[in-house]
Amino acid sequence: MTQPITRRTFVAASAAGAALAASGAALAGCASSSAVDTAYAAEAVNTQCAACPKQCSYAAYTVDGSIDKVVGNATDPASAGALCARGYGMATAATSADRLESPMRRTDSGSYEAIPWDEALAEIGKALADIKADKGAAALAAIVPGTSTADWYTERFMNALGSPNVYLNATTASSSVASGLALATGFTSYEVDYAQAKMVVILGASTVEMPDPGTIASLEAAKAAGAKIVMVDSRMPASASVATEYLGVKAGTELALVLAVARGLLSKDDLANAAAAEMEGLAEWERALASYTPQWAASVTGLAEDRIQSLVGELAAAAPAACIDLTWMALFGGSYGNSGELARAVALTNTVLGCWNVPGGAYVAAPTIDWSATAMAPIAVEEADATAAEYPLAAAGSAAQALRLAHDGAIAGLILVDANVVAEYPDPDYVREAVEACTLSVAVTPEMTETARCCTYVLPEQVWAESAQLPVVTGAVHPALKVSLQVIDPAVSEARSVSQIVEGLAQATDTAGAFSFTVEDAARAACESCGCAYEAAAALGATSLAPVAAEAVVWPTASGKVECACAACETAGYTATPTWVEPSVSPDALGYGYYRLTTGNQAVQATTKTANAAPVAAIAEQYGLDGLWMNAAAAEAAGIAGGDKVVIENEYASAPVRVHVTELIEPAAMYLASHYGVEDDEQRQADGLGVRQARFATFGLEPGYGAPLLQETMVTVGKAGA
Structure with missing residues (x-):
């Protein structure tokens, strides 16, 4: 399924995000909104959100010892002067009614x-x-x-x-993504320079669905400047509102697309010659890619052959300000049976594009403490x-x-x-x-x-917010040192x-x-190791650091280059260079009526960490975010309509849930968010919301990489009471 992005597609999702963002004006469970002017007259304290590893900086204003107002730090590239929905919700954590009171x-x-x-x-x-x-x-x-x-x-x-x-x-849940990148480059992550990119192909955004405000702002700027932003996924995410195109693929087949794209890019002499100087074992990988034609990839992914071919041409024309972005999968949910090899293939393909640590590309090296x-x-x-x-x-x-x-x-x-x-x-x-x-x-x-x-x-x-924290350096395109003080x-x-x-x-x-x-x-020692004074860094909250230029990148691999072949991968049962690996399970192999049950975060949630935050739980309930996504054609064939209560089951679990019928998910897959179905009665804010997706999965790990296979789960579905 190829679909241009329109505003209409995302009205409901945008409404949910806006509703929670609005709750940040006067934080529920904290001081009343009548004290906002007093709070703003007071001196702000710089701290950070702990809902995810981005640790976005914000200024917290207090009234009578409680946080009344939070404002994203404009000097932090991640928060960019705002907070996401999770950040606003987590700012109320201190006043949760469910706090533990003693060991x-x-x-x-x-x-x-x-x-x-x-x-x-x-x-x-x-x-x-x-x-x-x-x-x-x-x-x-x-x-x-x-x-x-x-x-x-x-x-x-x-x-x-x-x-x-x-x-x-x-x-x-996606340690395999970090590990696959490391096997090829020596680095476990990278960050895309969205704002200056000419083209970005984003894989698996729906499994994370939680970009920081700075990422959204950069993508919006790139889109306004004419960049091509293509999201490839089995489910159209709400974040696709910042994309120019959505390409729907069968779940777990992104590796096939990347292999075909790499083959096409290496047919371009200018890219292949430049890559040969940076990559060890490139000729071996080229030989392994020979059979991965656009026609083959189309049969695996469900994409049109001509779109795969044109994707190659567009990326080549945009290089080096172009890349394949796998970083959205690197927080949660990128755990198919081929995720590690997908990461290796993406790392090598990006090297062919020449995008590492150049404007508009992807920054793999960054300053650290x-x-x-x-x-x-x-x-x-x-x-x-x-x-x-x-x-x-x-x-x-x-x-x-x-x-x-x-x-x-x-x-x-x-x-x-x-x-x-x-x-x-x-x-x-x-x-x-x-x-x-x-x-x-x-x-x-x-x-x-x-x-x-x-x-x-x-x-x-x-x-x-109740204690001082150690500083952290986040980001690679615009790296920042962030300091967090005690607020309350x-x-x-x-x-x-x-x-x-x-x-x-x-x-x-x-x-x-x-x-x-x-x-x-x-904290003082950490700041000084980055060339910053602690007091000055604390006053700013986020201090800009110099990015690593392309000519300064040193590949921490055995060869000192990006490595196409890996002996350890062969020992673990893979090929030396990245090649096609089937997902661990397939709906087609199990017969009619079986669906892959996928999972991931939502824009207002982060795994189960935020599920019990009262403002977030209220939004989830109001907008029905805990429901099951099902493809419209598949639902019609099964006699299921939107809003029906259905039962999903397999040999591990069975549970009733409301269904959300949509064309924005591929027919062989269904989706349940990872946050819901709490099973502890002391988590009172989230009690009664949804079903726990993990209950339907066996404790299987990706061979060699050790990531839990959260996406490799098959279920059946039927109307409740039928």
Whole structure:
């Protein structure tokens, strides 16, 4: 399906986003709107949103100790003077009615009892020490949220214990995307210079659906300047309102399109000759691409052959201010059985386009905080990552495999910081068993969650605005150093910041020497490593840093070039160079009546993290965002109409849900957002919203890469009561 983008297509989605954005004027659950003028007369405090790893900067205005107004930081390229819907919703987190009020210990009956902090820390410290003495430091692991303070403090603590097993939860669903990019380029991510691009082909936007305001502004500017912005997806996302064209493909077949495009681009002598100087093993990949014609790709993807051919010509004409953008898949949901090889193919195709770190292209190298040059240098660890043996292609290990190791008893101590793995990973019952199988499991969280409900200890965490945080550098096109100060006093007296919790655990495990500094000391050192003074950076909130120019890019690979062939991929069962890999399951192979159940984020949500935020939950309910998407032709054939209650089921689960019938999803796929179907009665804001997509998925991981296969799920659907 090829479709130009019109305003009419997105009226409902735009209304939902606008409604929540409007709620930011006077934040629900915070100080009243009558105090807005007073708030603006007051001095603003610079902080950040913690809803996603972008950590957009904003100024928070307080009245009587509560946040009354938030305004996006204009100096931050990500927030660009605004916040997204999630940011406004998360600004109310401090006043949530569901905050935990004290440390909790699980009893033999499965209930929880409140205990003092000193007792909780001492018992957890002893359990960590006992596990290390009995099974070694390799039996300890942590899963972290992808935000600066929690990640850094937790990793430093685990390293001080001798364990390297620290895994990012925020990117675990598409760790294969980061890993595939790293295998080819040595870098795990890149950022597109949308504003100056002549052409961008965006893959899989509907699985993330949560671009920051700066990205939207840049895409709008590019579109206004005449750039071609093509979105390729199995479901038309609301963000396609900033695109010039939507190309509908069969779910999981984007790799076929990229391979055909790469073959076509390499037939252009100017591109091929320039690429040969930058790429190791290009001739081998060219030979492997020979059979991937536009005709072949059309048969796999469902796109028209002539559109694939014209796409090649348009990209070649726009190069080097052109690229294929996979970064929207890199936060959530890019977990088909071929996502890692898709990322490798995209990295190589972008190299052929010559787009790396040039205006209008894609920036793969960016400035970072150099902790090694500070008094808080990283702690060396001798142990190997526990997940590397089974998933050697995973660039930063596999959080999902860590859970499997916990299920099997190899990991006995597990710390989960803002990581609701039971709700977000395939087969929640299996993940629950994994957490409960641990001798020690600790949830650090502001609220009770499905995961916390399985842990032996639950520690109440302060929300982001209640404490100072470590700086972070985000962005590559316009990189920025962001500093976050404490905005308000903790609303829950017993809640502690992640840094305080980790310092307490360090005291209890004789590793306190690793934390002989304050958060402000570390923040100051981080700023200085970037050439900035802490006080000045704090006053700005976001400080611009110089981007890395193309001539300064050093490829951190064995050859010093972008590498087309990978021996480790061959060992893991793939070909040396990226070639076609079928998705793990196919609706066609299972027969009539089966659909692929896809998932991902929505514009107003971020996995399950924001689901219990009252303003966001209200918008989801008002606009029916928790419903099932179904193709109009498929629905008609099944006798289903929009608004019907249907039952989706497979061998793992069965659940009723309202259906949204639309032409904006391919016929063999259906879609459920990842945020809904909460299963803990203490998450009262989100209670009653939707169905949990992960319940329908088995706990399968992508071979070699270790990402959970959230998109490789088949279901049937029928009218409820039929």
